Each structure stands twice: as structure tokens, then as C-alpha cells.
Amino acid sequence: MPELRKDPITSRWVIIATERxxxxxxxxxSEEQIVQVGICQLCPGNEHMTPDEIAVxxxxxxxxxxxxxxxxxxxNKFPALSTEGDLNRSGVGMYDMMNGVGAHExxxxxxxxxxxxxxxxxxxxxxxxxxxxxxFMALQRDPRLKYILIFKNxxxxxxxxxxxxxxxxxxxxxxxxxxxxxxEGSRDYYHFKERCVFCDIVKQETSTxxxxxxxxxxFIAFETYAxxxxxxxxxxxxxxxxxxxxxxxxxIMDLAKIMKGILLKIYGALSDPPFNYVLHTSPIKNDCxxxxxxxxxxxxRLTAVAGFEWGTGxxxxxxxxxxxxxxxxxxxxEAARS
Amino acid sequence: MPELRKDPITSRWVIIATERxxxxxxxxxSEEQIVQVGICQLCPGNEHMTPDEIAVxxxxxxxxxxxxxxxxxxxNKFPALSTEGDLNRSGVGMYDMMNGVGAHExxxxxxxxxxxxxxxxxxxxxxxxxxxxxxFMALQRDPRLKYILIFKNxxxxxxxxxxxxxxxxxxxxxxxxxxxxxxEGSRDYYHFKERCVFCDIVKQETSTxxxxxxxxxxFIAFETYAxxxxxxxxxxxxxxxxxxxxxxxxxIMDLAKIMKGILLKIYGALSDPPFNYVLHTSPIKNDCxxxxxxxxxxxxRLTAVAGFEWGTGxxxxxxxxxxxxxxxxxxxxEAARS
Numbered sequence: 123m124p125e126l127r128k129d130p131i132t133s134r135w136v137i138i139a140t141e142r143x144x145x146x147x148x149x150x151x152s153e154e155q156i157v158q159v160g161i162c163q164l165c166p167g168n169e170h171m172t173p174d175e176i177a178v179x180x181x182x183x184x185x186x187x188x189x190x191x192x193x194x195x196x197x198n199k200f201p202a203l204s205t206e207g208d209l210n211r212s213g214v215g216m217y218d219m220m221n222g223v224g225a226h227e228x229x230x231x232x233x234x235x236x237x238x239x240x241x242x243x244x245x246x247x248x249x250x251x252x253x254x255x256x257x258f259m260a261l262q263r264d265p266r267l268k269y270i271l272i273f274k275n276x277x278x279x280x281x282x283x284x285x286x287x288x289x290x291x292x293x294x295x296x297x298x299x300x301x302x303x304x305x306e307g308s309r310d311y312y313h314f315k316e317r318c319v320f321c322d323i324v325k326q327e328t329s330t331x332x333x334x335x336x337x338x339x340x341f342i343a344f345e346t347y348a349x350x351x352x353x354x355x356x357x358x359x360x361x362x363x364x365x366x367x368x369x370x371x372x373x374i375m376d377l378a379k380i381m382k383g384i385l386l387k388i389y390g391a392l393s394d395p396p397f398n399y400v401l402h403t404s405p406i407k408n409d410c411x412x413x414x415x416x417x418x419x420x421x422x423r424l425t426a427v428a429g430f431e432w433g434t435g436x437x438x439x440x441x442x443x444x445x446x447x448x449x450x451x452x453x454x455x456e457a458a459r460s
Numbered sequence: 461m462p463e464l465r466k467d468p469i470t471s472r473w474v475i476i477a478t479e480r481x482x483x484x485x486x487x488x489x490s491e492e493q494i495v496q497v498g499i500c501q502l503c504p505g506n507e508h509m510t511p512d513e514i515a516v517x518x519x520x521x522x523x524x525x526x527x528x529x530x531x532x533x534x535x536n537k538f539p540a541l542s543t544e545g546d547l548n549r550s551g552v553g554m555y556d557m558m559n560g561v562g563a564h565e566x567x568x569x570x571x572x573x574x575x576x577x578x579x580x581x582x583x584x585x586x587x588x589x590x591x592x593x594x595x596f597m598a599l600q601r602d603p604r605l606k607y608i609l610i611f612k613n614x615x616x617x618x619x620x621x622x623x624x625x626x627x628x629x630x631x632x633x634x635x636x637x638x639x640x641x642x643x644e645g646s647r648d649y650y651h652f653k654e655r656c657v658f659c660d661i662v663k664q665e666t667s668t669x670x671x672x673x674x675x676x677x678x679f680i681a682f683e684t685y686a687x688x689x690x691x692x693x694x695x696x697x698x699x700x701x702x703x704x705x706x707x708x709x710x711x712i713m714d715l716a717k718i719m720k721g722i723l724l725k726i727y728g729a730l731s732d733p734p735f736n737y738v739l740h741t742s743p744i745k746n747d748c749x750x751x752x753x754x755x756x757x758x759x760x761r762l763t764a765v766a767g768f769e770w771g772t773g774x775x776x777x778x779x780x781x782x783x784x785x786x787x788x789x790x791x792x793x794e795a796a797r798s
Binding site: 221 | 461462465471473475477539545553607609616617618632633660664668685740766772
């Protein structure tokens with residue numbers, strides 16, 4: 123009998139195919155790889171091919187937009203939203219629109235073209251997390267912006283168009299629908315229980331351990347109970363905080379460790395699958411400090427989103443989360459690296 | 461300047477890239493085709509390869525599960541939900557679950573393996589629509605069910621695994637999230653305006669005509685104002701009704717005509733792209749008769765859903781809906797057929 127599971131935050135129901143669960147080797151690797159044509163505009167030496175850097179960690183004494191950096195942020199060449207202009211909210215007949223004001227940045231994760239986060243040093247992953255935080259701090263001063271989203275697309279099926287490892291930041295002039303849903307769901311839970319739903323999840327998961335894949339002093343990485351996708355993995359900070367930018371140095375070190383570890387396990391178990399990860403944090407004007415809890419959602423892209431999902435907002439997950447957790451726990455990190 | 465547009469039903473914001481709009485020829489056809497291996501289990505003569513038919517239109521005198529049918533409905537061999545059993549709602553620690561009770565059926569659209577809906581006769585498309593309606597009428601008597609979804613996946617990138625043209629029906633024991641959002645949005649609009657938002661859309665679109673692609677006595681087919689995807693096309697009945705199953709004979713004939721026409725235009729403009737369509741109708745227990753309005757959403761699958769979309773529930777659409785409408789209007793239906 124398949125199982126319907128409800129996500130406790132958004133009340134989204136998911137169909138889990140418990141009987142004929144798909145294991146890692148059931149997912150055939152997509153043939154479509156990104157073929158890098160010509161030189162890579164994100165590689166060292168090609169800094170002139172990108173717009174000027176807006177944040178960077180580089181060797182002392184090296185000039186901006188030259189070699190010598192180890193993490194570098196540049197505006198997206200083809201931005202989804204424009205940094206210039208006013209919102210000008212207006213009506214078009216019965217419809218509503220506003221100008222596409224916001225920010226769209228590319229975070230070049232390291233100078234190494236061939237090394238995904240899972241294969242970088244912990245130190246380098248920390249640097250990526252620090253520069254994420256820098257961009258949050260800088261952009262939240264812009265009064266036109268309501269939300270800052272940091273995410274990563276890896277592999278063509280996950281929407282990446284460049285091979286060189288990079289993350290993206292998009293800042294929007296509205297609080298997006300998905301975030302509103304999380305805020306409403308976690309606010310309702312808080313009103314009912316007077317506890318943060320995410321803190322309760324941390325407690326539940328660390329006590330049963332069925333779905334936990336990795337854990338350290340500051341974070342758990344686990345297969346979420348109502349996972350929409352096979353091997354959907356969430357990373358939750360153990361300490362309650364609604365906003366990623368409040369992260370401290372110890373937490374950055376622990377987050378780098380667990381991110382690298384979990385991405386290496388996914389890389390190993392599923393043969394470098396396409397994936398997305400998304401950093402979920404509070405809106406800029408934060409009135410959800412008590413009940414919201416920042417976290418990271420990692421989604422390997424192994425199944426097609428089809429008519430059923432578009433029509434219902436429900437998902438059919440052919441892999442049981444508890445079995446996915448077993449598979450990922452079994453991956454030897456050292457073996458996966460090679 | 462990109463444009464943010466708001467869907468008037470769900471209040472979902474969409475980013476429309478107005479400056480560098482993608483035209484039909486900018487979408488490269490995906491290389492991944494469905495390769496049918498061995499014999500087709502949905503073809504005439506192979507009726508023994510499917511579960512027994514549960515609805516069928518066939519030549520008088522022919523036996524069930526033999527040749528002689530022109531539309532045939534069978535249970536899905538690997539159902540996402542099971543027709544047997546009780547819901548048994550229960551708690552698992554802090555989480556909620558229920559048994560995956562429901563229905564999952566395959567609607568074989570015609571005996572012809574190579575003919576998509578766009579290439580069938582109008583008469584045959586009518587038969588498909590009638591059998592959709594039959595299944596609604598039959599399943600809504602099951603008290604365990606709350607919602608019936610009919611949808612189609614065409615092409616591998618749209619989630620299809622069989623080549624033979626077919627639609628699917630999934631009946632769920634909960635009202636899905638996406639439907640709840642539509643109901644809430646259209647209820648709010650009704651409370652505010654005392655009018656149906658979809659009826660207002662019909663009026664707006666037929667008066668401006670910017671986004672209309674086809675129109676007949678009963679339906680309009682148009683590029684929706686806040687389209688999430690390039691060439692996202694909606695078909696709306698002009699007459700207000702919340703439920704598809706109230707459709708009458710004249711409307712079936714007009715719907716067959718416009719469905720076939722619009723799918724042929726999409727086929728021609730985008731070289732037989734992968735697509736989904738979804739029939740949106742009221743839940744079984746219908747208390748939304750005044751404010752909800754059934755319709756069909758057609759989504760060509762030309763762009764990847766990536767981290768931004770997963771993180772925000774917002775979409776970036778690289779094609780301006782008004783330009784998509786021009787492109788589709790220009791397609792000569794007779795030329796597209798060959």
C-alpha cells in the first residue's frame with residue numbers, strides 16, 4: 123500500500139511508493155551532460171569575460187578582476203531582475219504588474235573548473251558560505267528588496283548552463299509564494315504548540331535516527347519525512363534561528379563539514395546526479411524570529427515533474443526516505459571522493 | 461527591464477523577460493526521445509498485456525479486452541495510489557500520514573500508436589473527452605475520494621514513459637494543495653468583486669485579444685498573462701461552470717475542435733515539444749460553484765525548473781506571452797499537420 127505523508131510545515135501531501143521503492147542503482151544517469159564549448163568565462167585568467175566583481179576573497183595585493191581570487195561574486199550577465207529602477211506597481215486591465223527590480227548574482231565557488239563543492243577542501247567551502255553571508259548583509263540594506271534567495275543548480279537537468287561550479291543569488295521585490303507558505307505553516311504550528319516546528323523536527327529526527335544521514339555539533343542532515351523527491355535531503359541547524367546571516371564561525375565550520383559530506387555521499391550513491399540546493403531563510407523584514415528556522419534543502423533531480431505534480435502540487439516519490447537514508451549512510455566518504 | 465506579473469487566481473508572481481524574449485526557434489529540441497522497446501502494451505491486439513478494461517468505447521459485438529475499441533481505460537499497472545483499503549489516518553511521532561488509497565487509471569486515447577491528439581479526427585478527440593467525463597461520473601461516487609485529476613504527459617521530458625498516446629487519471633483522498641490555492645484565490649476574488657475571476661479573464665482576454673490564440677462559440681485558448689512557462693496556454697469555457705463533468709454535447713464538440721487546433725499549433729511552432737496538460741475542475745464535494753471555473757492548462761516543457769523555482773514558487777519565463785500568442789496565431793494548422 124502506498125503511503126500519503128504530510129509535510130508538517132507546508133501541509134503538502136506526498137505519495138510515497140513504499141512497496142516498490144527505488145534504490146540508487148534504479149536511477150539511470152541522464153545522458154545529457156553540459157558540454158563546455160570554448161573557454162570558460164568563470165575560470166581564472168578570464169575575469170574580463172564577466173561583469174566586474176562585486177565581492178571577492180583574493181590574495182592581498184592582487185588587482186580586482188584579475189587572477190588571485192578564491193571566491194568571486196559577479197552580476198549575472200543575463201539577469202532575471204535588474205538592479206536599476208523603481209518598482210512602479212501598476213494595473214494592466216484586471217491584472218497587476220511591477221518592474222522586475224532586484225538583483226541576480228553569480229557566486230563562483232572556486233577557481234577550479236572541475237571540482238564540485240563535495241571535492242573542495244573544508245576551508246574552501248567555508249569561504250563560499252562566508253561570501254553567501256556577505257551578500258546577504260550587503261543586499262538587505264536595499265529598501266526595494268523583500269527577499270534574498272541563494273541557490274545552486276548543478277547539471278543540465280537541474281537547470282545549470284555553465285559547467286564551472288557556481289551558486290546564484292536572486293533578490294526579489296516581493297516575498298515569494300513558497301516562503302509565504304513556509305512562514306504561514308510554521309506560524310500556525312507555533313500558535314498551536316508554542317514551539318518552532320523545525321526545532322521539533324530536529325528533536326524528532328535525532329531521537330528516532332531513522333532518517334538521519336549525518337550529524338555534528340551544530341547541524342543534522344536527514345531525509346525529510348514527506349520528501350517530494352528521491353534522496354531529498356535537508357540540513358537543519360540545531361540552534362533556533364530564523365536567519366542564515368546570524369550564523370557564527372563555529373557553525374560555518376560545521377556547516378561546511380556537513381555540506382561537503384552530504385554532497386559527497388549523494389555524488390557517490392547516485393553517480394554525480396544533477397541537483398539543486400536552496401537556502402531557505404527569513405525575509406529581509408523579519409517578523410518571524412520565533413517560529414521560522416533557516417535551513418538548506420538539497421534536491422537530486424532524478425525524476426521528471428509531470429502533469430500530476432503541476433495539477434496538484436502533490437508529488438509522487440518512488441523512494442522511501444528511510445531507505446534513502448540507509449543508502450546514503452552506507453556510502454564511504456573516502457571511497458566516494460575518488 | 462524585466463516585468464513581474466501576478467497571476468490573479470493564485471497571486472503567484474512570475475518574472476517575464478521582456479527584453480530578450482525567446483521565440484519558438486530558440487528552444488532546441490531535446491535529444492531524449494522515448495524509445496519503445498519491444499511490442500506496445502497499449503496497441504490493439506495486446507489487450508492481454510494490460511489489466512482488464514474498466515471503461516471502453518468499442519464496436520458492438522466485440523468482447524471486452526479484445527480488439528475493436530477506439531478509446532479504452534485500464535488501471536495503471538504500477539499505480540501511485542491503490543483502490544483497495546481504508547485511509548487509516550495516523551500519527552508517526554510528530555508527523556501525519558494515511559494509506560495511499562485512491563485510483564490511478566490510464567486512458568488509451570486511440571488505437572493508433574503514432575497519432576497524438578493533434579492528429580486525430582475531431583470525432584475521436586470528442587470520444588476521449590466523453591470517456592474523461594464517464595470516469596469522473598463513476599469515481600465521484602466513491603466516498604473515500606476528494607479529488608479527481610485528469611492529465612497528460614507527452615514526451616520523456618514531460619514525464620511520459622510510454623509512447624502510445626494516453627492520458628492518466630489520479631483520484632486522491634485529499635484535496636491537493638494547488639487546487640486549494642486556486643479555490644482560496646478565486647473565493648477571495650469573488651468576495652471582493654462578487655464576480656468569478658475566470659469569467660473576468662474571459663472578458664478581459666476577448667476584449668484585448670492580445671493573448672488569444674483561438675476562439676470558438678464555447679471556448680477561448682490563450683497565453684495566460686502571468687505564464688510560468690514559454691507558450692503556457694489555457695483553455696477556458698466561456699460559460700461559467702465549476703465542474704468539467706457538467707459539460708454538454710455542443711461544448712464537447714467545441715472543446716475537441718479547440719484542443720486539437722491548439723495542440724496542432726504547439727506541435728507546429730515548437731516541433732512536437734514535450735508537454736503536459738491538466739484538467740482543473742472542482743473537488744468532488746463541490747462548494748465552489750459560484751466562484752470556481754473549470755479549465756485546461758497546457759504546459760510545453762521547454763525550460764528546466766531549477767533552484768530558483770523550487771526555492772520561491774516563482775517562475776522565470778523567457779518568452780513574453782503576447783509574443784507567444786503571435787507565434788502560435790501565425791501557425792497554419794493545415795501545414796502543421798504534415
